Amino acid sequence: MKLFPVRGGVHPDYRKDRTSESAIVALPLPQALYLPLQQHIGAPAEPVVAEGEHVLKGQLLAHAGGAVSAPTHAPTSGVITAITDVTAPHPSGLPQKTIILEPDGKDEWAVLPAPIADPFAAEPEAIRRRVAESGIVGMGGATFPSAVKLGLGTQKKIHTLLLNGAECEPYLTCDDRVMREYAAEVVDGARIMARALGAPKVVVGIEENKPQAIAAMTGAAKATPNVEVVAVPVQYPMGSERHLTQAITGLETPARKLTADLGVVVHNVGTARAVHHAVRFGRPLLSRVVTVSGGAIAKPGNVEAPLGTLVSELVEFCGGLSEAPRRIVNGGPMMGQPLPNLDVPVVKGTCGILALTAGETDEQPPGPCIRCGTCVTICPCGLVPVEMASYIRKDNLEAAAKTGVMDCVSCGSCSYICPSHIPLVHYFNYAKGALNALDRERRKQDATKALVEAHTIRVEKAAAAKKAAAAAAAAKRAAEAAAAQASETSADKQANP
Ligand code: SF4
């Protein structure tokens, strides 16, 4: 397949060899599982179980809280010991409503939904419903509910399901291992998703630095005419939906548009495997593969962990910490988020846990901008980071918005390359948060204004109707009085001719 060039990008030290040869190992059941109600983008899930209740593996614990939401299921059998606030796996360290499940050790399954016998003959809606009911979200870290994304095929003409196996973040190898060890499951799940989308073909994009994954996926796809595996250049951020789409199709996604507007929907390889389990076996999303790496991890590896496992248990399973980490990161070092501590749970979007040493983080105090323009050259979105940062520093968010800060995909390439170590992406994340908050506030004010205006119109209409009714009643009374007067006059005339 012909590939197309993608603008900008960087080549960080990938350090994937630390875990790329570590086969996926299943984590033994932890002492307790902590399942936040918000493990996805959208409305939090709503609990359907109570404290003290015994639940079975795969049983629904919380249903989706809205059209864009995802349910949560029990990763094993046991007792719900609490539904309470627990520190979220987020840099804020803020608490989040969480279901705590104490495993009973039996790992006893609930009765699961029946498999969809022939997904390629099934209605696309039936597949989407199964994916929604199984709590599947974007496993690459985006955590957008997958069924909603699969529904894009009902609104737009989708010609390609692009399966994202690029895994361009340094250190992370969980997708690589999933493709190498479960290629048939991934290909089957991708074909099922294409059916749900109404997409006639599947293209799997894998960075060239994963030759075994490319071979395994090519082998699994051999018998399927509509699945093609493509090796894409190693170039961070190739795993971004927009850039992978551009490399494969040559089409550039316009700012504030979706790849679906170009007829392409992108899903992660782990998501495809989860769809395979849900459709073929009725199994909801209960666990995920996590890369545990970084210089401070004694035995880095890839672990399939039940959702809700504490990061501390995961790290312990990987031999614990060999030295005090400088930073704990949820995800990759480029786009991941620092964690407040190890006592936070693995959730649906946790693709990596990194315990980085001081040498690996290479934190240096920022210096002044030397106007070298490197950040401009490498920005894969064609933005001018130096200019946007300058506006944000002056608190001129409007100007930053005009120069495209909302189109920034937060890839961190500019911060990585800046010779003055200016944390540019932090500025952009701050600005995007502030602009989103302003936008929400503006929309709230507009909605309130519209409500007030509607109320005023209703009141004015009611007052006008009341006035009209009073005028009509007065006119009626006057007409009746006039008629009575006329009748009296006529009677007088008859009596006194
Ligand atoms: S401005 Fe945004 S998109 Fe461009 S390099 Fe920096 S973080 Fe990436």
Ligand code: SF4
């Ligand atoms: S890379 Fe850093 S020093 Fe160079 S122009 Fe951009 S912000 Fe300034």
